[in-house]
Amino acid sequence: MAKEKKIIKHxxxxxxxxxxxxxGQYQPGELIPTEIELAKKFKASRPTVGRAMRDLEQxxxxxxxxxxxxFVREATHSRGQTLGILMHWQDVQTDTNLSIFGAxxxxxxxxxxxxxxxxMLNDSHSTEIEEVVKRAQNICxxxxxLQVAGVFFTPLELGHDxxxxxxxxxxxxxxxxxxxxxxxxxxxxxxxxxxxxxxxxDNEHSAYVLTNHLWDRxxxxxxxxxxxxxxxxxTDRLCGYRQFLADxxxxxxxxxxxxxxxxxxxxxxxGFIPQExxxxxEKVKSDDVDAVMCGNDATAARLIQFMTRNGIQVPKEVxxxxxxxxxxxxxxxxxxTTVCQRPQFLAxxxxxxxxxxxxxxxxxxxxIMVTTKxxxxxxxxx
Numbered sequence: 001m002a003k004e005k006k007i008i009k010h011x012x013x014x015x016x017x018x019x020x021x022x023x024g025q026y027q028p029g030e031l032i033p034t035e036i037e038l039a040k041k042f043k044a045s046r047p048t049v050g051r052a053m054r055d056l057e058q059x060x061x062x063x064x065x066x067x068x069x070x071f072v073r074e075a076t077h078s079r080g081q082t083l084g085i086l087m088h089w090q091d092v093q094t095d096t097n098l099s100i101f102g103a104x105x106x107x108x109x110x111x112x113x114x115x116x117x118x119x120m121l122n123d124s125h126s127t128e129i130e131e132v133v134k135r136a137q138n139i140c141x142x143x144x145x146l147q148v149a150g151v152f153f154t155p156l157e158l159g160h161d162x163x164x165x166x167x168x169x170x171x172x173x174x175x176x177x178x179x180x181x182x183x184x185x186x187x188x189x190x191x192x193x194x195x196x197x198x199x200x201x202d203n204e205h206s207a208y209v210l211t212n213h214l215w216d217r218x219x220x221x222x223x224x225x226x227x228x229x230x231x232x233x234x235t236d237r238l239c240g241y242r243q244f245l246a247d248x249x250x251x252x253x254x255x256x257x258x259x260x261x262x263x264x265x266x267x268x269x270x271g272f273i274p275q276e277x278x279x280x281x282e283k284v285k286s287d288d289v290d291a292v293m294c295g296n297d298a299t300a301a302r303l304i305q306f307m308t309r310n311g312i313q314v315p316k317e318v319x320x321x322x323x324x325x326x327x328x329x330x331x332x333x334x335x336x337t338t339v340c341q342r343p344q345f346l347a348x349x350x351x352x353x354x355x356x357x358x359x360x361x362x363x364x365x366x367x368i369m370v371t372t373k374x375x376x377x378x379x380x381x382x
Contacts, residue, residue, distance in 0.1 A: 009044045011360075013052035016042075019352060021061055021072055024114065028074040032062065060116070081117045083354065084143035086169070087154040087183075088132055099298070100324045100341050101154065101183070107347035108152070115355060120148065129158060133165050140169050143178070150179035150354045153196075155187050157229035163188040170196065179361065181354040183346075189235040197357055199350045199368045203233050206339045206372045207240030210293060210321055213337070213374060215248065217381050219290035219319060223256045225280065225303065226295035234295050237323065241293060273306050281307060284318050291380070297322035297329060300336055304379065308333050315381040325375050335377035345370045 020026045033041070035049045042049070053070065056062045064070050085108075087101055109119040120143070136156060143151055151173055155166040166187040173180050184200045186193065214222055224241055226234055242252050260276040283289060284307070294300035300322035304314055314320055314334045322329070325340035349368050357363070376382065 009042065010048045010051040010055070013038060013042050013044060013049060014055050015356070017052070017056055018061065018355070021115070026072045028072050030072050031069045032072060034069060082120055082146065082148045083112055083117050083351075084120045084139075084146070084148040084151040084178075085153075086136060086139055086143070086151055088136070088156055100296075100326065100343055100346075103326065103343035104183075104347045104350070107344050108351055111348055111351045115351065117149070117351075117355075120146070129162060132156060132158075133162065136165070136169060137172075140172050144173070144176040148178060150181065150358050152183055152350055152354060153180050154183045155185050155231065157227075157231045157234075159228075160189075160230055163230060167194075170194070179354060179357045181350060181357060183350055185231045185233040187232075189230050189232045193365070195365050197353050197366045197368065199346060199353050200233065200370070201339075201341055201346075201372045202369050203236035204240040204243070206323070206374075207237040207293070208244045209240075209372075209374055210323070210337075210339055211241050211244040213376065214291045214293070214319060214321065214380060215244070217291070217319060220250075221256075221288060221290040222293060223258060223280075223283075223289050223291070224293050224295075225258045225260070225277075225299060227299070228259045228261055237295065273302070277303065277306065281310060281312065284312060289318055291319040291321070294320065294322050297324040297326045297336060297338055300338070300379075301328050301332055304332055304334055304336065315379055319380045321380055325373075329377075332379075334379045337377045337380035338375050340373040340375050342370055342372070 017026070017032065020032075026032055035046055035053065038044070038049045038052075039046050053062070057064065060073055062070050063073050085105065105119075105121070112119045133156070153170065153173070155163075158165065170180055170187060180196050182194070182196045182198045184198075186198060187196075211222060222241070222245075224238060226238070238257065245252055258276065258280050260280075261274045284292075292300075292303065294303060300320055304320055307314055307318070307320075312318060320334075320336070322336050322338040323341075325338045329336045329338065349370055353366070353368050
């Protein structure tokens, strides 16, 4: 659900028509409602509607034909409008089976194109932190030199000591006058809110719901498995897990949160399993774990495959959940219970929010939250 500041009437009308164009309800060349019809719909005066229409026309979204009405303008790249995207390659893999962002980016490109904007991708394929940071800084400068109108920025998942890099990148865009919309997470994992719009999901609430589901399945020894890098999204998921336990008056046990070398986990061949995961599976064999909440589906997928190869029955011996609901789940030996993030809606809200920020740079920062859905499958027991 989007949490937005109440806006004045002409902006409400502008946003409504802009959104209808963006989501395809009004197609290029299509006649839109008359000012009289809009005034009635929004309970607004004709001058107020007229102001919204003039703004839409000035932005090149509509055009008027004398005596015939107002029409949606054909999207065209001749306006020179380009949007950039800055993500680490592990976030934006082209394999949509493995990444929520891999699923979002093609849809973002499609929606942006409909509005007459092109989306410029990057190719940050580094794995070492120093290389990731350097490449991100280079991409930042390239996007500025190319005079992009705005940037979708997914803050890099780094160690605690390196998170200041995200603020430095955002500051660089600011100085160049480039609008920024954050995807999925804030600049760091503190609870100090940055000044940028964030499009994502309520990670804390979603993890709370997921923990509650496992609790209802009779699980009392619930472990949390996540990589060694930091982000506000993962921190919020851990907070949701801890909050549920607190509400059940169960003391949080730090040893139930397990970190692993994410770089090796996702860059080595599929059969490779870090030592931390091997040690964790031995703990599962000792009957000290009822369920494992994984930070994302990719982690859960490899864990299920590894446990299956080692004779551990999921969900009979241990229940496993993920987070994302990616196509990879269709190929698992046990269907995965997970939280669906709805990438197509996230993509739409991301484009809408960035374009609105370009048009209204002085609006207060907003948290645009798309609702999630708990998808219950066999990995948590049905």
